[in-house]
Amino acid sequence: MNGSGPITRRGFIGGALLAGFGGRAFAQGFAGLSESADGFAPVVPDRTFAFPGDHGPHPEFRIEWWYVTANLTDARGIAYGIQWTLFRQAIAAGGAQEGWANQQIWMGHAAVTREDTHRVSQTFARGGVGQAGVAAAPFHAWIDAWEMRALDSMNDENIAPCSLKAAGADFSYTLRLDAERPLTLQGDGGYSRKSLREQASYYYSQPHYAAAGILTIDDKPIDVTGMAWLDREWSSQPLAADQSGWDWLSLHFNSGDKLMLYRMRQNDGQHYSSGKWIAPDNTVETLGSDDIVMTPLIVTQVAGRKIPTSWRIAVAKMALAIECRPLNPRSWMGTSFPYWEGPIRFEGSHTGVGYLEMTGY
Template structure:
């Protein structure tokens, strides 16, 4: 539709202007290493409070609501689904009304199976009702894409939820339910991202059971599986010399969970962090020195060489696994392009998860 295209062009252009077009590579992936001066700082010791922190934090420069799901159909064929809503502030200060509002919203949706990867992207301006998030009752939306809390939602578990999105050649509608409380990443939700002290507030719901429908090229299929929600906000989540990240969320067959990320620096060093969650929801922070993330297989996609296969070792957990993608061509050719897709892993442990890689 021409109206949607013109809005996408306008808002996408505004977002690029907000990130000082041409500086994104010098300031980390998508400009996330740019100075957060004027915006609220991320400080250690803040207590995250729900349901309030399910909502937006406009005093911070960037935040997102992020869901990934590993799914199977009745025949056992594997699928992946992604739903992401980003909020980016173009300038600090009190929130202006209407079209003068300084918030830009961007969303990505994707579905994957072994032979197909489909994605869509949309933009909206804050202040005019095209996109937003409400903490109570929980509702995150951009146009018709949405995550909504169902009646009786438990805010401490952020469950149950329903989410949906659609593109030109795919759609999905899923219900997510969890019987565990949310988990706090980092130290009580304070997640350090660099030796210079960049950080974010970060919590997750990795215990979702998912059920619903995926439609590809007009053919619907019922699916079930596991899903993971991440919530993160910051004013400068990367250091200026960090060019991107390699992030994994892993569901183990035992219902244990593992989050890992490696932030790549221009000097060839990496900042690595991880947290292990037991089946009952207890978390264990993993020391930087105890994590070994080694790329082992590469895929040529979109003119780039992407490390789509990884070996992960964490000796204190007696963990040594190899991760492989369901589809190595999971390139998100969006305004700020990246690779993201479902993976399987085996070795000392087995299971499924998601891998996201930016800045390549």
């Protein structure tokens, strides 16, 4: 204690979360995700996914997230982005303990982005006391009053329709998410490698959401519509000790195609890349490091860091050559584990919108 006053419950929870992720975060990879996973379940190939069960938590694994991003516009054509994320972190392996002894720590991030502003909120909770959690059926993910919840007619194979809401001090949003197309298993049947070694996650997405609702900034409500993307991922050790973070994109093409790709940055410069192209007829093309070329174009000074906020992306086998530019280059998530996350536009061989996330800078 530093003598500055009594610690609050939320301050205690936040401190516990920081301890759980590891104070050596950036020395050992973004948010300590390269630390040893001894005692936690391993990620292995050939897992059979089952829904709705896999929409719920997997506490035997160390880390997990439910991650929604949306590219939206209002009636005047003004562009917005929203982010809603629920993270689960196990601070110790073993069977679940009750109440405040529960090993699960929860963290929520919410953001709203416009060309001239980027608003961020963060909240923490301890598992076992009802403040946060996820139920698989009917699906409900929540932390405090933030939630992603199944509507009455939800299809477990689509995880739609759902409602989504969050609020910060100077923004809020409530959206409905609909999808007629099924989920996509990323990587090899949901087994997503993060290096040529054993680092991997279980990973699936719903890239086909149509979103509509109300976004409020500074007490001014705005009707918005657009496209949203859900990522579900869990692992026990997604980074290797020589990896510092990742650059990840989700892209909605005006043609109806979708593309997810990422680059795991390695200290020796031999970065590991992966991706999946999803055609309008739901056929997929898996992409590897030899297929993907990601070249930074513009570096922005944000929060004392140099962040590559514009990129050239090339995938020759798909005849893709695009340049991605941010809606707001200062889309910095100044949270306990800071990172850059924001909506982008792209043009070139293909056009559209999407989201860019960069960690570990």
